[in-house]
Structures are given as structure tokens and as C-alpha cells.
Amino acid sequence: MTIRVLVADDQPIARAGIAAMLDAENDIDVVGQSADGEDAVRDARALSPDVVVTDIRMPRLDGISATRRILVDLPCAVVLITTFDDDEYLFDGIAAGASGFLLKDSGPDLLAAAVRSASRGDSLIDPAMTRALIEQTVAPTGVGQPHVPRPEQLALLNELSERERVVLEAVARGLSNVEIAAELWVSVPTVKSHISSVLAKTRTRTRVQAAVFAYECGFMTPGA
Template structure:
């Protein structure tokens, strides 16, 4: 399967550099480049890519706003790019629906890996980073409207089986499929089924959103 990608950054050298790196891979095709958020959203609508790389700071429409539009309208995975490693950008990106967060000085191999990872439905945040960021986020109440989403998700938890709730808790703690399989003493295939059911029943896009959900619904307390 060829992974279709849109690259959006207002710096032409950065944009073209990322496009060149990704386009050189046999399983990745860069279908469009964009110089701002509005162009990025238009490109996603036009080309229906699998992944869009969005710079956070762009003219006309920034990456966060573009991410919200893309995630609301499509199933395209969003990876945020920035030169700033401040937590607030990560919080906003996650709640905009982003599947990952990368600094622009990311290594070539890590950039390529990131695209493949999000298409596979995994998170780009290491478990320890995900736990810290989301715990801090929920305890500080950084996201606008997070409360309403948390209430809705809490109500939806009743649709989960006991094993699916266990899976969500382990997802929230940042465990991989292999680690969850070890905890539950089941096969990785079974874990994938549980994860898929959790995401579907709760209306979540990916594992990053599952981590946020686990905290917002109180299944995991901040700092645990």
C-alpha cells in the first residue's frame, strides 16, 4: 500500500526537504505541498491523503486550526511539526485531533517512521511522554470544551465490556499492544481487536485520543 502524504509548512526549504525525504521512500507518495493552513486543508480535501504534516505556526490559518478542520472532515491522520517543544503546543495539537507531534529537527529516519506509525494507528508519543503530557493537561484543564467531551465519553464507557475497559486503562498508561497482551495474558491479535472495539465504541480516532479519554473519564488519575 502506498501512503499518500501532504506536507504543509510556510518555510519552503523545510517543506521541500520533508517532501523530498518522504517522496524517496518506495511506500510513500507526497501528493501535495502547502504554504499555510488554508492551503493544507484545501489539499487534504482535494487529494484525500492518508497523512498530513502540519507546521503549527503558519500564516492565514495556523496548524492547530487546520488540524481541527482536517480531523472534523476526514479520516486523514495529522502529524504536527514545530520548532517549539513547549507543552502547550502539544496539548492543543492532541485535542485538535493530531495523532502525533514532531520537532522540525527530527532525524530523517524518524520522520519516515512517524508517517508509517500513524497510518498503522499508533501514537507518535512515547508512553512516558504521553502520560506526563495528558496528566498535566487534564489536571490543569488546558483544552477548551474538554469537560463536555469527558462527560460524553464517560457515558459511552457503559458500552465497553470489562476486558475493553481494562484495555483502555492500559492504553491510557501508554502500553504497547505487546505489553497489553502480557498484562491481560492474551495474544496480540486479541489486543488489536479490543483496541479496535474501544476506539469504535467511544468514537476515538486513535491511541492518542484513547490516552486522553482514559484520563478525562477518570479511569486513570493524573500522575498515576
């Protein structure tokens, strides 16, 4: 299946470069290019892409705000890209529902991998950035120290079945659907069904948000 992609970046050269890298892939088709966040929201509604690849810093409407508006209306995924290695952007992007987060110098292979992961319902974020996010926003007392969960988080965690807890743990470890299926000896559709249930019960939108939830509620411990 060809993955339909919309690329948004306010710098024409960067936008054209990203589009060219993705168009070179046999299974990816760039169906549109947007010059800012407002255009990205409009074009996403008109073109119905599978994945939107958008810069974070753009005029009129930034990429994170555009992500929120796009995901309210459309059943697509968003991959955020930036030149700034800033954990605050990562946290805000996850909260907005983005499925991937890349630096612009990540290269064509990682960019294509992020698009494919997002289209499958998986996520791709640089591991070092993910660790920094968890250590700085979930465990401010230090790596290896348990986070004190809120009562409502514990209530949501208690709604998960034993198998759903196993799946949440695998998601928090960064495993893909295929890897989880192999580890649990079940089919990929079964994994997808479990993940959908986990997202619904934990009131998260993406598997990245679910992973953060696992650390915030104390189910997973940073540095363990």
C-alpha cells in the same frame, strides 16, 4: 502498501526538507506540498492522502485549525510538527484529532515512524511531552494524585467491557496495536476492533484522546 503523504509548511526550505526525508523512505510517497493551512485543506481534499504532516504555525490558517477541517471531511491521519516545545500546542493538537506530535528536530527516523504509526491508526508523541501534558492538564494537584472525573466521563467508562478496559489501559500506556496483540495473545485485527469500540464508547476520535480520557476519568493515575 505505499503511504501517501501531504506535507504543509509555510517555510519553503523546511517543507522541502521534510518532503525529501519522507520521500527517501521506500514505503512513503509525498503526493503534494502546501504552503499554509488553507492550501493544506484544499490539497488534502484534492489528493486524498493517507497522512498529512503539517506545521502548527502557518499564515492564513494554522496547523491545528487545518487539522480540524481536514479530519471532518477525510478518513486520513494528521501528524503535527513544530519548533516550539509547548504543551498547549500538544493539548490543542490532541483535541483537534492529531495522531502524532513531533518537534522539527526529531530527525528523519522518528518522522517516518510517526507517519507509519498514523497510517496504521496508532500514534507517536514524544514520551516526555506526553507526561508533561498529563501531569499539567490532567493531574494539576501533583503526580500520583487521582484526578476527579466528571459524572459523564464515569458513565462512558462504565460502558466498556472488561476486555475493552484492558485495551484502554494498554493504549494509555502507549502500546501499539502489535504490542497489545502480543500482550493479550490475540490478533492485530481483534485489537483494532476493540480499539474502535473503545473510541466509540468513550466518544474520542484517536487513541491519544482515548489515553487522555483514561487519565481524566481516573481510570489511570499519572506517575503510578
